[in-house]
Ligand SMILES: Cc1cc2nc3c(=O)[nH]c(=O)nc-3n(C[C@H](O)[C@H](O)[C@H](O)COP(=O)(O)O)c2cc1C
């Protein structure tokens with residue numbers, strides 16, 4: 538897969554392509570449908586498939602301070618997309634100027650003149666261009682003018698038996714699940730567990746004293762961090778992929794037992810004794826075990842941590 542930033546690196550002799558466009562935060566099951574469809578159409582037409590995405594998040598550019606919690610970093614997004622057979626991962630730097638481009642100009646200048654699109658695949662609720670004025674209907678009109686096909690794919694939904702209605706998978710829905718600590722529902726919509734990546738940094742050095750050393754993660758600025766609580770998770774060392782993933786009991790919160798202030802993500806990795814400082818690691822959240830609690834004593838906390846570890850072992854074995 539080739540990775541472009543902007544459209545200045547288009548190779549000479551660039552032919553036609555099938556594109557799919559969006560922020561694709563999370564690369565969830567709905568996004569995956571669009572990506573598969575774009576890859577299939579490109580294969581049928583024997584042209585390149587392009588995923589066109591934006592960075593930074595358009596909301597932050599249009600309304601500074603409104604950056605939504607991020608499900609996947611740009612790096613992770615590219616990694617996930619690469620596994621799905623896309624030929625070109627193209628990131629358009631999102632600027633105020635780009636946000637003001639009207640829909641027809643965006644289509645003509647970027648999709649037609651630069652990318653030479655033969656077909657474009659988007660979700661049926663796709664909006665684009667200044668003030669989100671463009672829709673699938675706009676694209677379809679412009680497609681017949683400029684000669685490209687448009688597919689507005691139906692959104693992926695699942696029945697929600699409890700509420701007696703359908704849930705539409707979306708980045709917003711998944712952010713809400715994570716924010717509520719429902720990492721199981723998030724995983725069902727993502728098609729894999731929610732992942733936090735970070736560098737292991739120093740904490741208060743208390744973990745060793747408790748008998749549970751914890752790798753404290755420094756996470757990316759906008760990362761979607763699950764609600765405070767204790768989770769069963771899988772822990773991987775990103776620079777040592779051959780080690781596979783290790784079971785971990787993860788705490789998210791301020792360590793209220795010790796009247797901590799800073800919100801932390803800390804992983805106790807089962808069955809290893811190893812220095813992780815400075816390593817780039819990933820935590821995949823599998824299930825929530827319980828809420829974060831303020832214990833009356835260190836002993837009471839340690840007793841509960843033993844139970845957390847036993848439950849993690851049961852769940853992940
Ligand atoms: C499985 C697990 C469960 C935890 N549960 C709680 C908890 O309920 N309440 C709390 O105050 N701290 C909890 N912690 C966090 C510990 O207080 C924290 O790991 C300890 O203070 C060590 O901090 P340090 O890494 O900064 O040295 C938990 C940690 C782990 C690994």
Ligand SMILES: Nc1ncnc2c1ncn2[C@@H]1O[C@H](COP(=O)(O)OP(=O)(O)O)[C@@H](O)[C@H]1O
Nearest residue numbers: 740741742744745750751752806811812813814
């Ligand atoms: N099983 C383990 N799980 C997590 N970290 C471990 C483990 N064994 C050793 N460590 C090391 O111990 C460090 C955590 O020890 P801890 O006393 O909690 O210190 P800190 O407060 O700096 O996090 C980790 O960053 C890692 O380098």
